Amino acid sequence: MASRVDALYIFLLIVTGMMTLLIFICLVYFAARFRSRPGVRAEQIEGSTALEVTWSTIPFLIFMVIFAWGAVVYFKERTPPSDSTEVYVVAKQWMWKLEHAEGQREINELHVPVGRDVRMIMTSQDVIHSFFIPAFRIKQDVLPGRYTVAWFRATKPGTYHLFCAEYCGTQHSGMVGSIVVLEPAQYETWMNGGSTGPLSATGEKIFAELGCSTCHRSDTQGRGPNLHGVFGKPVQLEDGRTVTADENYLRECILDPGTKRVKGFQPIMPTFQGLVSEEQVNALVAYIKSIAAAKGEAVKSASTAAPPAQTNAQKNRSQVQ
């Protein structure tokens, strides 16, 4: 993204620089040309349509170019490619905790391979922070109580600054880290050292430990919906709305089950607010995502999911509902 953002920024600098120059040249020229002289009097001029149309149209066109160009860069930056590697980020006063989908945990350091799309699913366990990697030109607020997303693809090996860009308390300035971009081979070596197993496997364990699995069974007999194949799909709610089961939806179901109740089910799911840490919620989300992926389904978003390919899990779901 960096070169795209820079190109737009340089264009803005050139346009504004040229305008400034033009204004100053006119200022100096007119001051000299129309200076006060004895016997010469100014005369009043009443409007010029041609001139007004010109000075409205030209800036309008320039602004529209800036708008369209900015929108293209913005949408590109806000839309993670669908096959990105995922990293869960938890911010707290005053550190960054990062966990790879493969299970590696890091503090204030993120190792990534060169040339891979990396999508960060971020939340905060206390106040608002902001995930800022200046070299990659990405900055995204990290909020308590919900997920926000940012992505990048590093193109050059090296170590890059990671900052918190939102004043978050006394040691805000110490909330710094680094993004370590490795060659793929080096990255493999790094990856193979000390993992606790995939995040989704950790999630599966927590799922059993917290008793989620007693209600959410992989057949149709549970008191709660079968969670296989839920992620990325539209869900019908009791109040008539249909929402897409993305990361934020899963998170809300776990922490605040009352607000979005699945159609056809009793409000018996207890809230896990305060019982699970942000890391545990991330693991549960990763697990629920993995059991959608295991069925060979499009997992990233509803828009990429092909509706006709109904799996058994989905058929079970519609029977339950």
Ligand SMILES: [Cu+2]
């Ligand atoms: Cu911070």
